[in-house]
Amino acid sequence: MSGSAMPAVGPQAGIVAGRPALADPGTSFRSREPATARQRDAVFADAQLEEADAAASAAAEAFFRAQTDESERRPALLLHALAVVLEGRRSELVRVAAAETALTEVRLNSELSRTTGQLELLASEADSRSGRPVEEDAAGAEGFAPALALGHVPLGPVAVFGASNFPFAFGVLGGDTASALAAGCPVIAKGHPAHPETSQLLGEIATAVVADTGWPAGWFSLLHGRGAPIGQALVRADGIAAVAFTGSTRGGTALATVAAERSVPIPVYAELGGINALYLLPDAAGNATAADSAFVAGLTQSLTGGSGQFCTKPGLLVVVDDDAARRTVDHLATALAAVASPPLLTPGIKAALVSGQERLREHEDVEVLRGGPSASDALDHPVSSFVARVSSQALRADPSIADELFGPALVVVMCENLDDLIDVTGSIPAGLTATIHAAPGDATTSARLLRRLRLRAGRVLFGGFPTGVRVGRATTHGGPYPATNAPSTTSVGVRAIDRFLRPVTYQDLPDTLRDRALSWT
């Protein structure tokens, strides 16, 4: 691998505190290009299970040293340096990630910009918060009222499990790593087996930047592995203080169980999934019936972008069954037919999507309007986008109709009237988002719907489409289970940092110790 500081001798199993991780013999694998079905040249392997302990132990030592020695290290400088180096390596990163994921270079360039922007935003947040009290209670004149100053300390080493669908923004140097580093925590990232080469590149960048900015080598490690054991070993390892995960409900809850069974239980912040329902209210539907309406164009784009492989992809469209809604849905099916979807990320994702579509096709209460498996849908070919229609009664009778289809697929729920539409919200699972499209005539329904949807999503949109996530101060990327298992948290935006901080109250803190107490690092 050109440009790499690490000699590629034998399969690469990751990087532990600056040195190559030891590989578990007989576990080598290569990444596969979804667009060509070819295997790439670079060879990877599962790290030995002992490397999880070695990485955790190095991280814990590095953390203790950074907390207690006299050096001043600003997380913001580390994050800023990462952003600068990522920018400098942009073309190589995008080229490798595009080959490993079949996501377009346009999309990956935009995702990388989001990733560097996220690093800079969190750097600035860390700088503005570290060293300042969160709250203070001045000493009182009467009764028991000592002076209190509330600060934060980092939790300690964080294990990060990235997602398959965002190799940059939710990858080795994605939002979880960025927010853990911003909080002053070391990170051990698990490389994603669907893009090991991208993971390795990012890991090498992190290793070099950690060294160049004066942090102890244990501040960052990367472990490769295809199976569950290496990840579980990492979550079990002494010294790990928290886990951040983005992926499947099954994978995330399994790690949460491992974490709860430790002798010292640790928090697992898992962003899992769920359904993103979009409610098109009748007056708004009346405005959307043109074949080239903004609604039809926007929903087509939101459904097919990245082959529909977004946690926030709209999976359900809920409408009142009237002429306008039917015409809009027909136009949507037509518009989707004109959009080619790139191949899916992995054979596993494709198999799950195909089987989910088969399930709906065979369901007697579901009418398939477009798409579904065909000869050209063999593995390593693009899938067609898929639209099915179901009545609200059928959905109530069989809520599994709303199970998430990860890919360019949508189920339209036809309601009898407005009360039925309001009521069916109770049969639709929670998710990261819920979206209301309303026109002035829908005001009353919109107000009623808001109060129900806020109980079932981490973000409620008024117009627009949920696949765009603004990374800001007011961002929530979370929600009720299964959007996340940690409902009070967000995995995106400046408040993602708070997952990795612990409050500490200083009582009658002397002024001379104030900076030392309130600084995160």
Add this chain to the structure above:
Amino acid sequence: MSGSAMPAVGPQAGIVAGRPALADPGTSFRSREPATARQRDAVFADAQLEEADAAASAAAEAFFRAQTDESERRPALLLHALAVVLEGRRSELVRVAAAETALTEVRLNSELSRTTGQLELLASEADSRSGRPVEEDAAGAEGFAPALALGHVPLGPVAVFGASNFPFAFGVLGGDTASALAAGCPVIAKGHPAHPETSQLLGEIATAVVADTGWPAGWFSLLHGRGAPIGQALVRADGIAAVAFTGSTRGGTALATVAAERSVPIPVYAELGGINALYLLPDAAGNATAADSAFVAGLTQSLTGGSGQFCTKPGLLVVVDDDAARRTVDHLATALAAVASPPLLTPGIKAALVSGQERLREHEDVEVLRGGPSASDALDHPVSSFVARVSSQALRADPSIADELFGPALVVVMCENLDDLIDVTGSIPAGLTATIHAAPGDATTSARLLRRLRLRAGRVLFGGFPTGVRVGRATTHGGPYPATNAPSTTSVGVRAIDRFLRPVTYQDLPDTLRDRALSWT
């Protein structure tokens, strides 16, 4: 029970949404007065397991109704009314609690004042936060930048498990219930079997106030029970959204396991315990050697108040082994001999304390300076306060010497020098608090110690004693495990509310819906 609105027909098993809970036949019990060993008249029983589901279901219905109907209900008014009624029933509450706990009326009056003050503080916090955005990102002119407004919604019904040692402040209407209600969540409280009559009184007050202030009856329920099954049934029940617990590590982690195994996992916020270490640095020790020094008097009071049955009772005194420290410890032992401790709360607490003291007495590296089991320490008699001494090397060799002794007991750790004292912090378990007593000559050590102790406690005190907890804006009552299993949270102070809120981001929220979106209830 005079003054009660509930007819006492048969054993009382609690209150489910305003009606008496059904009792499990054959499970009746009475509370026992620790000071007299007499059983009290009132008869209680375990609630039937089905009552956990009934209470949870009523709470979930009440919650959905409050979130979606057009009535305006302010949690602040509910909390304020509770505070007023508790004040009105003060003498009865204190009398019953004193009989059930053997805590002094002075202490219980002060605890009740803290409890009503807490209700008022959280009421005011809810009023000032509900309806206002936490953060906003204005719409941007370029790129993808929709307007975001961050609000909060209540999590839903909360199961509250109170503690034996604070019948008011951590009881049925204690901080957990107050912060859940402030957040707009219904509460199902588990009555503590050590003070069922106090629990029942508080439950009847809550039931009446809920009705009088216009909340649905399911907003509050109380379930009695001596064993684990009723509590586990409550944590498993559909509709429960979160659990708050104060008590033993074993009990809290058992409930956390039950919660993690649900089909919809829910957060458990458990305040568990740990050790509270107090570091007396050499220059400060030199100032403390008088028999009547403020340090000796303060530590004596902190150790023996409430018979030492505080989560924040100092359990370890860490000193450098010099003449001043030895004299101070001798004076402490003398001062403790002059203080009578009231009986312990329960036979179980007494048995655990006696066995812990026996363990230390038989330990070859531990020197007992005062106290320990004796003929007068039979159950239902006061225990003597207990002081033992151990070297830092012995503690490193056997960290179980630092295991929490719940009661008026202290272990003094003698260190060889300052470096040894700094280093031994790594062998002392985490806890709710850590305290540094320093004089000007201790400045360097104090600064080094601060950076280690903040990694091991939720509150770091400079002077003073940890048993006083100021309930304020900057309060942290938490810390690393086992202080709590949820390190980012506090169970006391205004930020306790945040455990029961979930962030929701509104994207492009219309002004007309702003109040409806941002109001918690």
